[in-house]
Amino acid sequence: MVLGLGTGSTAAFVVAKLGELLKTGELTNIIGVPTSKRTEEQARSLNIPLSILDDHPHIDLAIDGADEVDPLLNLVKGRGGALLREKMVEAASDEFVVVADETKLVDGLGGSKLAMPVEVVQFCWKFNLVRLQELFKDEGVEAKLRVGEDGKPYLTDNFNYIVDLYFENPIKDGYAAGKEISGLEGVVEHGLFLDMATAVIIAGKTGVEVKSNEKMGNSTPLKPEGLYCSTGNLAIASALFPGEQGMCFGFQVTIYTLHSSLKNSSGLIVHQIGKQHSDWYVLQLRGEGKA
Known part of the structure; x- marks a missing residue:
């Protein structure tokens, strides 16, 4: 599986977890294409196999954050300074998943009055x-x-x-x-990323919502009662299908290892990092990947 590695705080967490899973053998056959020198440096320090678009022009999935997300899933990105390489890598990806919190939602791009x-x-x-x-x-x-x-x-x-x-x-x-x-x-x-995101995962105070474009169908909210997650336990939080039991979710969300097609996903795996509900939760999109 060829994975586009984004730039920024969310992406850094993804890369760190990816390196950990590769080290333990839980993941194999992953090649990363970084979107910045700092992401490249982090990935190399974790012994993540890397490549570039010249050698891997077809990317299965890219994962990154966003600075703004409008109702049509158009984005403002690049406040971290990597907009050119981010756009090149993410435009070359079959699927582009964005992870952001609800403060990044705007009615129109530029609406946050930030850069x-x-x-x-x-x-x-x-x-x-x-x-x-x-x-x-x-x-x-x-x-x-x-x-x-x-x-x-x-x-x-x-x-x-x-x-x-x-x-x-x-x-x-x-x-x-x-x-x-x-x-x-x-x-x-x-920094206008238009018609590029396959899906946007939005974390808020009441839970998580997966917003998808027309290729994916309708948005699917993840409410706390639709999740099961407790310290040390792995849980299935059905992102594309209804959840079943349990509750708890934090305010900050990221993703650590993904697959080649959201459309084939059967849900999200949720891990809690830490003992408090306000700590990080990690979502793993489930599905069939390919090397």
Whole structure:
């Protein structure tokens, strides 16, 4: 199975668990394609077999977080700075599963009023910053060059800069916006991930909901009474089919090992990490994988 390894706090937890399962032999025949240098470094430190798109252009499944999720499962991603490689890997994946908490839900992209990143070449970056701000003047956008902790311009893994767009109002048309941004010379990539997510797993105070696109069918809520999970026990939480018994779920969720097709999944396996209900829970999508 070829697995796209995302970037960010959720993805880091996935990679850590993946390394642990490979070490114990619970998982085999996994090849990871990382979406950033820091994910690559983490995976190598855990002896996870790695590859690149040149050698594995077909990816079975990618798993990653998101900065914003709209009702149509369109996303804003890239606040961690890896938007270009994330988009390349996730676009090459048969299935792309996003894990996020309910604070990432927005009515329209840009609605969180946090950064929507645009990766630009270093050459004449101010020229493109001004053009990006002018492009979205009706949305009340403020464009800022991203800087690092050292006060210098933030460099992506591709040695480009990032211009962050902060919207006063949600983007009116994400598809048109993406096309206009991409049409600017010197723009490398933007953080609008449109029509890419196969499913989004949303963790909230009352449980978990699996939102799926038209390929997958309707959303399926996971309510606490539909879960069974206690410390040290493995439990089946039916994500795509009704749950049966028990209750308990935490506020933070991630996934640690996956399969090649959500459509063939029979549910979610839930593990509790820690003894408190507020601790991490780990979801494992069940199904038939392939090397």
